[in-house]
Amino acid sequence: MSNNRITTATIREKKSKGEVITMLTAYDAAFARLLDDAGVDMLLVGDSVGNVMLGYDSTLPVTMEEMLHHARAVCRGASHCLVVADMPFMSYQVSVEEALRNAGRFLKETGAQAVKLEGGKEVTPAVKAMTSAGIPVVGHLGLTPQSVHQLGGFKVQGKDVAAAQRLLEDARMIEAAGAFALVLECVPAQLASKVSQALSIPTIGIGAGNGCDGQVLVTHDLLGLLPGFKPKFVKAYRTLHTEVSAAVREYIEEVRTRQYPAPEHSLNMADDVLEKLY
Ligand SMILES: Nc1nc(=O)c2c([nH]1)NC[C@@H]1CN(c3ccc(C(=O)N[C@@H](CCC(=O)O)C(=O)O)cc3)CN21
Ligand SMILES: CC(C)C(=O)C(=O)O
Numbered sequence: 001m002s003n004n005r006i007t008t009a010t011i012r013e014k015k016s017k018g019e020v021i022t023m024l025t026a027y028d029a030a031f032a033r034l035l036d037d038a039g040v041d042m043l044l045v046g047d048s049v050g051n052v053m054l055g056y057d058s059t060l061p062v063t064m065e066e067m068l069h070h071a072r073a074v075c076r077g078a079s080h081c082l083v084v085a086d087m088p089f090m091s092y093q094v095s096v097e098e099a100l101r102n103a104g105r106f107l108k109e110t111g112a113q114a115v116k117l118e119g120g121k122e123v124t125p126a127v128k129a130m131t132s133a134g135i136p137v138v139g140h141l142g143l144t145p146q147s148v149h150q151l152g153g154f155k156v157q158g159k160d161v162a163a164a165q166r167l168l169e170d171a172r173m174i175e176a177a178g179a180f181a182l183v184l185e186c187v188p189a190q191l192a193s194k195v196s197q198a199l200s201i202p203t204i205g206i207g208a209g210n211g212c213d214g215q216v217l218v219t220h221d222l223l224g225l226l227p228g229f230k231p232k233f234v235k236a237y238r239t240l241h242t243e244v245s246a247a248v249r250e251y252i253e254e255v256r257t258r259q260y261p262a263p264e265h266s267l268n269m270a271d272d273v274l275e276k277l278y
């Protein structure tokens with residue numbers, strides 16, 4: 001571990017100092033290097049890799065092997081920020097033993113420094129086993145996409161009194177189980193603020209308002225690389241899909257009209273060698 005690497009302690013300290021934590025998703029080494037160099041605090045190898053990179057229509061089909069493959073690539077590209085690997089659906093629900101073994105694979109086989117898993121009270125035995133084994137854990141409450149079929153769609157969570165109270169209780173239990181941070185996805189801003197004040201560990205919001213201790217976003221959403229996907233909480237800081245499309249159209253046109261490759265892109269042999277060719 002290098003000396004200036006962001007650690008779970010750095011992330012906890014940021015909350016006590018009132019410094020806002022920044023987190024983005026990464027799925028490959030090239031993006032990991034760009035985001036790391038830009039100074040983001042944490043990278044999440046999200047199981048959203050299923051939607052964003054693998055063409056699935058949910059996160060449910062994503063496997064351990066796929067997550068390990070992407071986590072390895074991200075860790076090769078990231079040298080300063082803290083890398084968190086998302087545990088895929090069914091890698092931590094069956095038994096605590098299986099959960100612990102799978103969490104351990106991320107630290108052993110990829111270089112990730114922490115894992116993230118979705119859920120409240122029901123996952124606290126797994127969170128305890130992991131943290132007892134020295135594996136830092138990030139929790140995830142609110143809209144938990146691995147439960148999309150049970151939730152009945154991608155909807156804001158914790159809107160009524162009972163649901164809000166349950167979420168606050170789950171948050172307390174995840175903290176007590178040893179998690180060092182907690183993602184809150186698609187919960188009312190007022191509830192996310194309350195949870196953030198009630199916990200000593202930092203909350204990291206996505207669609208959870210400005211009162212969280214940090215924010216996370218899917219990098220491809222902030223760059224506008226996925227035309228058509230625009231939930232209310234997404235801010236597209238650029239519209240790169242139009243840039244990508246324009247660049248590729250130019251390439252196609254220049255190749256077809258023999259403008260590319262131009263002489264400066266061609267590799268030549270020496271004249272005396274050329275003369276000896278028949
Ligand atoms: N590219 C990408 N970005 C994400 O943020 C993301 C993924 N993929 N895949 C995994 C999950 C799925 N996510 C989603 C998907 C859809 C909505 C959505 O349609 N939200 C509605 C909420 C409607 C309501 O209840 O009011 C919205 O309009 O914001 C939200 C989060 C977040 N995650
Ligand atoms: C949206 C974030 C929190 C996530 O879990 C993912 O990208 O998989």
Ligand SMILES: [Mg+2]
Pocket residue numbers: 046047048059086
């Ligand atoms: Mg996820």
